[in-house]
Amino acid sequence: MTELDLGRALRLATYAMQLALGAITAYAVFQASAGMVVNAGLPFLIALFPLYVRYRYDNQLSPVLSLWIVTAAFLHAVGMLGLYRTYGWYDQIAHGVSGAVVAGVGYALVRVIENEYESVEIPPNLRFVFIVVFAGALGVIWEVAEFTLSELAVIFGGKPLLAQFGLGDVVLDMLFSIAGAVLVAIWGTRYFDGLRSVVDRHVDGTGERAADRDDSADRPAD
Structure with a gap:
């Protein structure tokens, strides 16, 4: 796998987790649970940071850094679905x-x-x-x-x-x-x-x- 292919794969993984976080946040809102909204919505906002930087500053973070930030947010949001207790x-x-x-x-x-x-x-x-x-x-x-x-x-x-x-x-x-x-x-x-x-x-x-x-x-x- 070339460096370009690896970068594309990392960005696809990043986008997939951002979409998943958006879906989890929407589910939390649908459930009308304040705790779920906070525990899903805050990580979702953090996961949007690479996109914000790209739009606001015309600067794309590296694939590794983008994935790192989004993964940290994703792990916390998914944890509140039951993984923390399990x-x-x-x-x-x-x-x-x-x-x-x-x-x-x-x-x-x-x-x-x-x-x-x-x-x-x-x-x-x-x-x-x-x-x-x-x-x-x-x-x-x-x-x-x-x-x-x-x-x-x-x-x-x-x-x-x-x-x-x-x-x-x-x-x-x-x-x-x-x-x-x-x-x-x-x-x-x-x-x-x-x-x-x-x-x-x-x-x-x-x-x-x-x-x-x-x-x-x-x-x-x-």
């Missing part, structure tokens, strides 16, 4: 994949900071720590949100919007999220250079679509 390890795998994606976002941010401010130069070891801590911090925020919503559901009655399976589950989720972040910090940052480029263009204010720039160039002056 297979105890499934939740940890999903958090490991999403932790890796969050670490990649942290890498993109720190590289943009270095690029924007010439006086800022972050040593590789400190960059590694930042990436892992960034992913761990967002993981903690997510787990606190799950726990808070679960407790509110107990107090006021009803089902929690986000699934939460006890303290042991929280610890395992965090360990796998950090493990995913460490793997990205060591070996996987190059896959997120495309995301870094998008953030860099946005910060510089040059993120408008090429078509928009061309249109503006053709307009007469006021």
